[in-house]
Amino acid sequence: MGIYASYYALDDNQVKEFKALLSEDNDDTVEQFYECLEEIEDNDNDENYTDLDKLWDGLHFLLTGFDSDDDYNANKTPEQLALYYAFFGNNTLSDEGVYLVDDNKLADIVKVLENINIDELLNNVDFEKFAEADLYPDIWYNEDKDDLADELKGYFETFKQFYQNALKNNRCVCVIIG
Secondary structure, X not given: OOOOXXXXXXXXXXXXXXXXXXXXXXXXXXXXXXXXXXXHHHHOOOOOEEEOOOOHHHHHHHHHOOOOOOOOHHHOOHHHHHHHHHHHOOEEEEOOOEEEEOHHHHHHHHHHHHOOOHHHHHXXXXXXHHHHOOOOOOOOOOOOHHHHHHHXXXXXXXXXXXXXXXXXXXXXXXXXXX
């Protein structure tokens, strides 16, 4: 198994419910939290759920130039910071890799995502820099470069659409990395 990044668009009531569940910090409430997330995955039309599979770290690096371990935000432009929040949230809900992107961050995130020319980024991508940055997963030397570019583009388009929907529907975003 590997490390995946999943994103859930939540309404205010769900956020309150999940904060309460996670604040109790016992196995039963954590299990209940994850069951609620599974219901969102299973019962939705993909408007309120997306994932970046194992390519979350590579997509983040492609869009920002920073690896995911660089959380020193003073080094980032406002655009890079908005993208950092899109990938990793701006609040921690649990020490178990559960984060929240507040709804007041969504407009900035969507604006930045809409202004990215993904084709231009991918035309100029150097996957050796991904490997040198030790990005997860360790595939950047071995995989077909065209296949990687196609996958990253697909995930980018899905990610952008997800955030556009979250903004349109006045949702917060729960980020799970694990």
